[in-house]
Amino acid sequence: MEEKEKAAPKQRILEAAISLFVQKGYAGVGVREIASLAGVNLAMISYYFEGKVGILKAIIEEFFDRSSELFHGIDDVSLSPEECIQNLIRNIVNFVRENTALALVTYNELPLDVPEIAELKAERIMMIFQRISGLIRRFGVDPPDIFLMGMVGPSLMAIIFSNFRVRPVLKHVLDVEFDNTYYEQFTEMITTLFLDGIHGIVARRQSGQ
Amino acid sequence: MEEKEKAAPKQRILEAAISLFVQKGYAGVGVREIASLAGVNLAMISYYFEGKVGILKAIIEEFFDRSSELFHGIDDVSLSPEECIQNLIRNIVNFVRENTALALVTYNELPLDVPEIAELKAERIMMIFQRISGLIRRFGVDPPDIFLMGMVGPSLMAIIFSNFRVRPVLKHVLDVEFDNTYYEQFTEMITTLFLDGIHGIVARRQSGQ
Numbered sequence: 001m002e003e004k005e006k007a008a009p010k011q012r013i014l015e016a017a018i019s020l021f022v023q024k025g026y027a028g029v030g031v032r033e034i035a036s037l038a039g040v041n042l043a044m045i046s047y048y049f050e051g052k053v054g055i056l057k058a059i060i061e062e063f064f065d066r067s068s069e070l071f072h073g074i075d076d077v078s079l080s081p082e083e084c085i086q087n088l089i090r091n092i093v094n095f096v097r098e099n100t101a102l103a104l105v106t107y108n109e110l111p112l113d114v115p116e117i118a119e120l121k122a123e124r125i126m127m128i129f130q131r132i133s134g135l136i137r138r139f140g141v142d143p144p145d146i147f148l149m150g151m152v153g154p155s156l157m158a159i160i161f162s163n164f165r166v167r168p169v170l171k172h173v174l175d176v177e178f179d180n181t182y183y184e185q186f187t188e189m190i191t192t193l194f195l196d197g198i199h200g201i202v203a204r205r206q207s208g209q
Numbered sequence: 210m211e212e213k214e215k216a217a218p219k220q221r222i223l224e225a226a227i228s229l230f231v232q233k234g235y236a237g238v239g240v241r242e243i244a245s246l247a248g249v250n251l252a253m254i255s256y257y258f259e260g261k262v263g264i265l266k267a268i269i270e271e272f273f274d275r276s277s278e279l280f281h282g283i284d285d286v287s288l289s290p291e292e293c294i295q296n297l298i299r300n301i302v303n304f305v306r307e308n309t310a311l312a313l314v315t316y317n318e319l320p321l322d323v324p325e326i327a328e329l330k331a332e333r334i335m336m337i338f339q340r341i342s343g344l345i346r347r348f349g350v351d352p353p354d355i356f357l358m359g360m361v362g363p364s365l366m367a368i369i370f371s372n373f374r375v376r377p378v379l380k381h382v383l384d385v386e387f388d389n390t391y392y393e394q395f396t397e398m399i400t401t402l403f404l405d406g407i408h409g410i411v412a413r414r415q416s417g418q
Contacts, residue, residue, distance in 0.1 A: 023322075027237020108317075111374045113232075122381050129382050147394055150383040155402070158371035159364045165320045166363060172331050173338050174359040185356055189410055193364070196409030197402030204401055 010048045012038040014062070017055045022101040026056055026109050053116050056109060060117060063099075063106040064124040070095055071131045081138035085198075086191050088135075092160050093187050100164055107161040129153055139202050148201055152194070159190060219257045221247040223271070226264045231310040235265055235318050262325050265318060269326060272308075272315040273333040279304055280340045290347035294407075295400050297344075301369050302396050309373055316370040338362055348411050357410055361403070368399060 016038035020029045031052050035042050049055045070091040074084055096103045110121065133149035141148055163170070163186065167178060176182055225247035229238040240261050244251050258264045279300040283293055305312045319330065342358035350357055372379070372395065376387060385391055 025234040025236045027234045029236075110378065113377065121378060125378055126382055146383060147385075148398065150379070150385075151395070151398055154371060154375060154379065155368045155399075158367040162363060162367035162371070168322065169319065169330060169334055170359070170363065173335055174355060176356075176359075186360070189357065189360055190364075192409045192413055193402070193406030197406040200401045200405030201398055 009038070009040045009044050013040060013045060013048060013055065014058060018059055018101045018105055021056070021059070021105045021109070026052075026105075026112060053114055056105075056112075056114070057117050057120060059102065060106050060109070060120060063102050064120075066099070066102075067095060071128070074131050074135050077138075081135055082195055084135050084138075085194060088132075089156065089160070089191050089194070090187055092156070093183055093190075096160060096164055097183060103161065104164060107157070107165070132156075136198070139198055141202055141205070145205060148198075148205075152198065156190075156194060159193075218247065218249045218253050222249060222254060222257060222264065223267060227268055227310045227314055230265070230268070230314045230318070235261075235314070235321060262323055265314075265321075265323070266326050266329060268311065269315050269318070269329060272311050273329075275308070275311075276304060280337070283340050283344055286347075290344055291404055293344050293347075294403060297341075298365065298369070298400050298403070299396055301365070302392055302399075305369060305373055306392060312370065313373060316366070316374070341365075345407070348407050350411055350414070354414060357407075357414075361407065365399075365403060368402075 013034060017029070017034045020034060020037060029052075031042060031045050034052070034055065035045055038044075045051065045055070049058060070088065072091075073079070074088055076084065079087070129150065132153040136145075136149045136152055170176070171178070222243060226238070226243045229243060229246060238261075240251060240254050243261070243264065244254055247253075254260065254264070258267060279297065281300075282288070283297055285293065288296070338359065341362040345354075345358045345361050379385070380387070
């Protein structure tokens with residue numbers, strides 16, 4: 001019980017920061033605003049995170065820690081590479097649906113040039129890159145095509161994350177509800193796009209085009 | 210000459226704002242900072258743009274005005290729909306290469322919920338949606354598949370724009386130079402991904418899968 005009470009403010013700070021960052025962007029939010037929404041005093045933020053950048057680092061860390069489960073089974077050779085891509089896309093879509101703010105803050109702030117987070121980002125992205133590369137090799141890319149392997153992961157993330165980023169605009173243009181039916185259709189379409197697209201790219205490479 | 214001297218501060222304000230917004234995000238930049246970088250006084254910003262949101266509106270307007278040339282020829286029925294998609298992708302990649310900051314500020318701030326810009330965004334995005342929809346119909350989507358037509362444009366934009374957003378991270382992971390060779394390969398790969406992907410989606414639809 002005592003442990004739980006001690007842990008609460010840290011979590012409240014994180015949650016307040018995520019909800020403010022996703023609305024206004026990291027740069028548009030001050031620590032006072034986070035402290036006020038979290039119902040803690042400024043000293044607490046210093047104590048737990050040292051400052052605003054420490055909060056962002058914790059958010060990005062949490063995203064990568066939790067998202068590692070997305071890649072579970074990605075190297076399962078008892079499944080076809082097509083099934084692995086399909087599972088990966090389904091996992092990413094479900095994860096972003098369930099953790100939209102956490103995912104969008106990470107995605108939005110990824111290009112932010114902050115030295116305190118550079119190493120963390122590079123390390124985790126390299127890990128994801130290697131897992132996806134291993135999967136793409138199974139589509140018959142031989143010799144390994146660094147360019148293709150390096151493009152699939154970021155493109156996949158970009159399509160899925162952007163869909164959530166621009167939901168208010170999309171809703172207006174497409175006049176849709178973002179419900180289970182929508183996301184089933186979305187997942188199926190992205191999966192076909194990537195499967196047929198990757199097969200097409202590999203075929204072009206092999207025929208020397 | 211007098212006209213040119215009068216026009217200069219307005220353009221300087223826009224350029225200063227674009228370079229600051231792309232670095233720190235719209236929310237992270239103050240009008241004083243823009244005025245100082247542009248070498249104008251605050252009253253000039255009020256005079257030309259009314260305030261910070263007016264500058265952002267002008268930037269987004271400029272992006273959409275200039276980017277309309279991307280869609281030139283998209284409804285040219287003397288070309289195959291495949292050629293039209295290929296031209297469109299090539300045009301977008303070249304445009305973003307040449308106007309990276311302008312394009313990224315627009316892309317980054319697109320989800321920003323600002324009433325002054327809502328109508329402009331919705332109107333211009335609807336126009337792009339309609340042009341791309343017309344092209345996608347030519348791939349044999351019958352009856353017109355709103356979902357597919359609504360997904361291609363945003364997905365294409367997301368992949369291309371994100372590539373520019375995460376260049377520093379990509380550079381680290383892939384160890385590449387972002388030169389002509391890179392962008393030729395990138396354009397070719399995105400084109401194959403979308404062409405084969407769209408054909409695959411249409412084939413699945415037609416076979417009732």
